[in-house]
Amino acid sequence: MAVRDIISLNRTITNFVRDGLGDRALAVYRWMVASGFRETPHTFSAILSACNSCEGPQLHGRVMTLGLCSNPFIGSALVNLYMRIEMPYAALLLYTEMALRSTVMSNVVLGGFCNLKLTVDLLRSLLEMRRQGLELNGLSYCYTMRGCYQDEEWLEQGRQLHGVVLKAGWVPSNIFLSNLLVDLYSATGNLVDAKNSLDDIPSEDVISWNSIVSVYARKARMKEATEYLRQMFWHGKLPSVRSFVGLFALSGQIGDIQFGVQMHGVALKLGFSWSSAHVQTALIDMYGKCCSFDCSLAIFNEIPSLALECCNSTITSSIRCKVFDSALEVLYRMIGEGVVPDNVTLSATMKAVSLSASSSLISCEMLHSWVFKLGFETDMAVCSSLISAYARTGEMRSSRLIFESLQDPNVICFTSVISACARYGDGAQGVELFNKMVSRGLKPDDVTFLCAIAGCDQAGLFEEGRLVIELMRASRELDPDERHFACMVNLLSRDGFVEEAMKMMEHSPLRHYTKAWSSVLQSCRAHGENVLGKRAANMLIDVGQKDPATNLQVSKYFHEIGDNENASRVKAMASGQEVKESGHSLVEISRGI
Structure with a gap:
């Protein structure tokens, strides 16, 4: 283009943002400002979508310098920015200072609180918007209702919202709200109201069918889940990934591999098995829970492009099926194909190594090096697994060094090191760590008590063991079971x-x-x-x-x-x-x- 103007530059920025090329959009914006072009409201409403926590506040300052804060489009973009970078109260402050608050801007606030799972602020904001007479639509109540069923403490408020949307006429005309009602009543365990909500939805809507299938699967109601799946096919609707994930989880939950194999066949026939990482992960997990690791490994080996979730599911399946050596093989393949392990990968692999009959110090040291390389040396779950892994190889000194390097160890880390002391007969040290844990205000769980009592048993510390079990009885939150006795x-x-x-x-x-x-x-x-x-x-x-x-x-x-x-x-x-x-x-x- 021989002559560039602000319109063409704004369109370029918008296209880059729409295509997910935020870096290029920012590069065009910087060139535009350096070349003397003055931004328009359209420029900011587009470029703010590409900003992160560093660039966003800087652009906010630029907006204030140009006196464009009162523009409703820029205001919505700024509210969305602060919600996206997890600064919700800054977003709420901007929203309250806006003279003109549109429905879109209100939905940005409600959607941000919903995504951040700040249910209290979400409900408070909705009530304030209603009190001020602001115009709300079905999407506003969708966000609020989703926030309620994401948090069990607010399920009753979700039921009250049902009355509000029913009175306003949003149900059953708004299909999204109707589907959220199915999810809401499923979360409360009220499958009767979930089914009644489904009956109000036209049979042509595939979302509702997938909702009810996954709901009954989640509640381990196999007969009802398969019946709705059959009706879904009869109406000419195809199940989604959500339905298959729920059905595979149901198979693993009840340990019915035959049902899982049947659902696997349906997924293969419909082409879901290799097109979705969620389905692959659910399949691996299902076969693992049914103690058929060969099938889990076969699915893993046939995946054309590995995803982190599939690798983690295979490692946990190897632990569940007690095929511990396969966990390291999966980790080696991950590294070979460029999949970066996360804290779940390392924690699970270390657990498998520690439980393996062929566990060795070399394996622990190799995994420990990956922990440092990836920056997980302060992750409590990873450190807990490291403590246990070193202890099982006889390296109690390394276990203690890892524990002592933690600034604020949690219950799991204390339990791991107390268990290590019990395993090597150092019950006195285990009791000392147990007392240190209690003095810090941490509440031991049943496993912590068990490890402390086992350490007293190994070391012959009769009085100390009696005191630990009496402390457990006195807590009134935990009752000793057969392991403690x-x-x-x-x-x-x-x-x-x-x-x-x-x-x-x-x-x-x-x-x-x-x-x-x-x-x-x-x-x-x-x-x-x-x-x-x-x-x-x-x-x-x-x-x-x-x-x-x-x-x-x-x-x-x-x-x-x-x-x-x-x-x-x-x-x-x-x-x-x-x-x-x-x-x-x-x-x-x-x-x-």
């Missing part, structure tokens, strides 16, 4: 308090817990408590009579105390039962397994 019974038995251990067994959830009775029986033999030992042996037979290992243990106990008659009787019960093969361990010596 089992550790405590084991600790009591080992220290010779066999009778107290028996009383705890008989008045706790452990009455039918084989491993705890086995521990008591061993302690009775070690401390010569034959009367209590016979009681424990009889209880062990009752709760574990189908287990040959249990029967052989009881038979051996009766033989050792001279009760050959019972020994022969119990041994006869074990004959013909299949005994498990002995396990094995791998040890790393000189960087070799």
